[in-house]
Amino acid sequence: MSEMKTYDGYAVYSETQFNHISREDGNTKYPYIYYKNEKDEVVHVTEVFTNKEDKSKFSDAVYLGKVKWYGAFRDYQNIIVNKSEES
Numbered sequence: 001m002s003e004m005k006t007y008d009g010y011a012v013y014s015e016t017q018f019n020h021i022s023r024e025d026g027n028t029k030y031p032y033i034y035y036k037n038e039k040d041e042v043v044h045v046t047e048v049f050t051n052k053e054d055k056s057k058f059s060d061a062v063y064l065g066k067v068k069w070y071g072a073f074r075d076y077q078n079i080i081v082n083k084s085e086e087s
Contacts, residue, residue: 011035011045011067014058018046032076035067042070042079 022031034042043064047056055061071077 008068009048009050009066010052010054011037011043011048011064012056012058012061013044013064014046014056014061016060017056017058018044021046030072030074032073034070034072034077034079035064036070037064038066043067 018031021028033045035045035048037043045064045067046058047061048067052066
């Protein structure tokens with residue numbers, strides 16, 4: 001699991017951003033980033049902001065709401081993930 005700096009905040013998921021950070025030639029060691037939302041569901045996120053008003057620069061980003069840290073991993077984790085990004 002990651003030693004990256006983590007914090008609670010407001011999350012988004014962007015397929016474009018995920019494809020970019022999960023490339024083998026990329027510099028992201030832990031592209032699979034998970035947080036828990038207010039319903040205690042684990043969600044896959046690509047970006048978290050401290051301010052609710054902040055927006056992703058990726059046009060396909062889906063707002064996932066307020067979240068709390070869960071974990072970051074090198075590989076996909078077989079956990080129940082809310083697939084809001086697929087809706």
